[in-house]
Amino acid sequence: MWRTSLRAGCRGCRGFGPKGIWGSHAVRRCSAPAPAPAPAPALPAGRITARQAVDVWKRHFEERGVTEPDNSSHYIIAHLLGAKTIESLEHGKLTEFLSREKTEQMWQLCTRRLSRMPVQYVIEEWDFRDLTLKMRPPVFIPRPETEELVELMLTDLEMEPGAKVGADGQRTCLEVGCGSGAISLSLLNSMPQLKSIAVDQSQDAVDLTRENALRLGLQDRLQVYCIDVLKDAETVVSLCSPVSALVSNPPYLFSEDMTSLEPEIFRFEDHAALDGGKDGLKVIKQILTVAPQILTNHGRVYLEVDPRHPPLIRRWVEANVEEMHYVETRHDINGRPRFCILQKKKSNKDHRLDQD
């Protein structure tokens, strides 16, 4: 089992931002009182350089057990100074004195990090492949593994130029559980001829995906809907004309593993985006059950999963979803089985005509 040290009873119930992370979807039960916030170092009286600010906060993060103390302070200062990484800062910027305003901002942002808020939420943005996306709690933060999911999908999609679906010759793809929109927007950005439909059961996620689509100018090729595929599969089916690809990074953690999550995840990210039920397969099974009704013949499903899932999914599909064929398992950069590719077998049945 993967256990990370999590201070017992440490389930902070603080809200951040105007709505608070608990917002309108509060599902957490708090059994323990919130821990007293760790005191931040005092704002310096005189002027300090960016480098000095970084050193103060790095030390402070270390003292308070905040993970990735150097990365955290580096990303925050870089963001404040207009860069993505500390390495890409203009030469000499770090030794310049910070303005009073910038110093206060540094203190404000780093204090948020003290509460174990993920850096991506602290600076309210992160990069996914070649895109910069807005981030906002509790919408799930894209993980690096998922960049590879997009990569392998693009390779596949580009190798099948003949699969035209719509009247205008454009291909459509459906994403289940879009979160911040990372996968769909990345696909759209790399494939000008693609159209996408994205659904998520969280209104926060739907809002954020729409916002990111607008910021990237991709809103014309993306439709986003707030739908729970577990409760309302029929709506998903009726909204999507046959799609040539279905992609998802669905909640796939095992429920029992939820409690050992690091505070960055447990306290701040939507548990509904993580918890896949007892065996982590709750949402995956539903997606695969519904897939034949949504996909064109030979259309594919691309899933990111837990490393234990691939053989379980293969067996389950063979026994329960006759129309889907398990194609292959792909590994992530750490060598873990991470991606499942399945394909709809050619069928003579038109599911839409079934009047049950």
Next chain:
Amino acid sequence: MSRLVPFICCMYGRVTWRGLPLLTPLPPGLPRVLAAGKKDLVDFPVLNEDELEEQFVRGSGPGGQATNKTSNCVVLKHIPTGIVVKCHQTRSVDINRKRARDIMREKLDVVYKGELSEVVLKKKEAELRKHEKRKKANDNLERKRQFKEALAADSTPGSDTV
């Protein structure tokens, strides 16, 4: 060496001969190394993924949804030469992996081609351009100077032009 030169001219689009850049059209049918969207990398050696060892620092732990770390440094090692490239230029692991490979190809280019490597060629070309620019600037200055002198001589009536 003289037999090698035409071979090199065929393989690569550009070659210097005695310090002067030569543009040779590539004969059709010869394989070219193309890196999507990057004209500059056209002539770099191809990377064989089997010869590479890649390490990504993601910390211990299950990875995927269960981990949220911001470390995205990629370490790439070319086994045959032992060259190691480290890249954490961006916040995207995917981009860092691609850049690590670009840097690796640059380094391998230097190793394999030495004097003829892209890095060295570019440097020579840059120096040549700099030299030409300086010469042009000096010529212009000289012409301006002479023009001014001619003007000055014309505008003072009765003065003897020298």
